[in-house]
Amino acid sequence: MTSPRLGSEHERLLKKLVLATFRRTAVPGGVVQLVGPDGPKLTVEYGGLGANDPVILGSTSKSLTAALLLQLAEEGTIDLNTPITQYLPQAGVPQDVTVVDLAHHCSGLATDATPGHMRLARGRAFRYANQNYNLLGQVIEATLGVSFSGALQQRILTPLAMADSTVENRCPETAHPAMSPRSEADCGHKRADSCGISTPTPSARQRSAERGVSATKASRAHRSFLPSPREPVGHVSIFGFPLPVRDFPAGAHSWIQAPSGATYASAADAGRFLSMLLNGGAANGQRFLSPTALHRMLHDVVPADGSPAVTGVLGESGEYGFGWIRKRFRDQWVHLHVGKVPGSTTVFVLLPALQLGFALLVNIGDFLVRQPLVERLADNIVRVLVGAPPLPIPNQWSRQVLLNATYIALLGGAAAGARALPKRTAAKLTYHALLPASLAAGVRKLSATPWPWLLRFVPEAAAVLGAGAAASGISGILALIPGSSSALKSGASSKLGTDSCRYTASRTGTHPSHNTSGEGTP
Template identity: 25%
Template sequence: MSLSTSVAALLDAYMSEVFLATHAPGMQVVVADKDSVCYARAFGDAVSTNQVTGIGSLTKSMTALAIQQLGVDRQAPVTQYLANLHVPDWVTIDRLLTHTSGIATQATLDNIIVNAPGAFEYANLNYHLLGLVVQAVSGENYDYYMRKHVFEPLGMWNTTADLGRVTDLLTGHTVFFGKPVPWRMERFFPNRMNNEARWGNLSAGFVLSTAHDMGIYLQHYLNNGVPEVPDGGYRDGWFRDGDRIFHAGSLEGYSSFMMLLPELGVGVVVLTNMQDYVGNTMSGLRIEAGITNILAGRQPSPVDRGLYLRRHGLLSALYLTIMALPLVRCRHKTIWNVVLPTALLSVPRIVKARWATVWGFAPNLLVSLVVSATLLYAGWFTKKTKTR
């Protein structure tokens, strides 16, 4: 599908609006058909579609592709390949690939939580385990296998799961009280596949790539058959909603989105160097619908340029309110200055997230909780000291 001049111009105008609306420092956009990249555009800090960024959970379909290549038995329990893993036999390869294993969202390799199987529950550990299966079956480490058997054969020369091989990583950003600030993903990058404490690992979300390479990746599916995903379901690293087969990714400092449109014979990838996990502006703009409409010859809905400011204005107000709690006077000092800060510091545990995860994806929240709790405890300690 080659894009007409008018469609390319409309897509150009639309993505320019999206770029401004997300407030991301940089963005890469590629549309590919079976034969070539038919649209490529870079915005802001991204000077081309060949700059390396984190792609987050777009990694999952790559891990699933490796599982298929290796001929792993989908119905086999994962313990057939990972003998030292202590999980029930119902945790099969297929259930890992479809997020129906019963493994809990917050589970990690050193804290495996398994509930009843069957219901969909998105868990990074599912694909962490699949990456370990790739290593066990191939006898090669995850990055080497992916590079030699997936990326290089496809011509994805700037794609890797080894941070040490990247020399031009586009600086990532996070949103801090409404403002994008540099956020170096290198601090969060897992240095090995068996990092037991990681909530996400290489095979679940840490492949590094470019929009150009991801366009080539989508061409693989356009030429060899798109994933068979039930409508409204999930399979092998892909969701499906009607005619769209897609996945989004979020990583410390980066956001990403890819989709296949089989009826139009194209694939689309959008990469940004800003992680907006809490505000989630890119998802809120519903760019997948806008791009689909343009490629199908229809007009997209107008881009909501104020969405980012509204969402982050409300979030900043919430964070400031939390930090202002120590200024409020309360007669019940013990409750206010001891119980309340303890509750604030328990929020990560209540939402079943590690402190490192909250810091990586919601630093504003963590700062507001710690500042407020510290001041409340300090107020109580000062009062106690004065009364002695």
């Protein structure tokens, strides 16, 4: 199956759009690869990220997990309609939750549910939760008797020649009990030097050398993007400036694990995966998914309108299938998913009617400023491909200035409490204790993100919130200490009076202690 040839005008417009957006969003590096059923159509690289450089995918990892799950379902290894407690008796979810419910995010798990805190939400409607796909990974491990990383490597990554892709490597002692001990065979073609570090494959070295990079530099560059507790991966934003960030923990107790968001891939490898889907589930002479399974992946969906997982690219309306979000735009189906983690932002898009798809990867995870702009770029690429006018892209700094002004206002409001202390004790407690606590709790609830991850996603906002709460708390303590407020005020008045006397004396040429007229003395 072949896709229509991309016209030169489309190529020119897309290149201009992508490069201009990357510049305006000030990302350290970014790649867009447009593909058809027969392979790449267009690749645009920017900054320090090449098409063969892996980044952590974030939630676009769910698309790979879903493909593996449906492959096993076709083989009869996993029954999608079976309650997961038959595979995982201690799963921590209601007894009637099935494998399909997990894939559709209809298990009843709250968005911030973690392996150690399986919090349930009200009802069983769609509610996006990483833990759903973490559990799917455990189901796969329990049925196959190998690690999820080994299964994905052997069944998806290696057969698709995704040579620059890997899965976070967990030490045997931190693996889920359902997993068998890791071995070198679990890692496919990548050899584990130590827990979390892999050597680059010969193909990765060769491609890097072809781009004019020495083998040694290629090894260092490749290793810098692979899971390692010692080397930085990607960037986060600190008041608008990108700073390198190290890997986050993605083991068995983590909120984000390999099946839900800790798989690594390059844009070129992601393109191979998308080409396979556009080619009806087949690639390299091998069938990965039948047409029936592929149709179920993309079109067996549940309503998800208004969910934060769905809003962004092409609006707020959408439905969730097996690792893909389905939307309707210009009378055709668009299937997409967005990945957002500390260190990177990724977008996968399929347009089956056009026989086109693309992977968009940037090596920064800036949740409040750049990430919405990256989503806007994905939106605009879709618009160009279907013949719709692109939307304007605001400058990154215009958004960052507003955010920084908000931070300053928050800190200023907290610090102002030291000068404008409320007179009543109840008011003091409300302003200095309850207000910061309520603000922190509100941010935590609205974000639906566990506290450790909130610190990783928005470190600058967390720092400002913490500093503001500390400043407000300290001023509140001072306000409650008897006499501290009057002491502060009297001290200020005394200083003001002394300064006034000094000013008067300097104007008259006398000192307040030398009263030449004798008036006012005892």
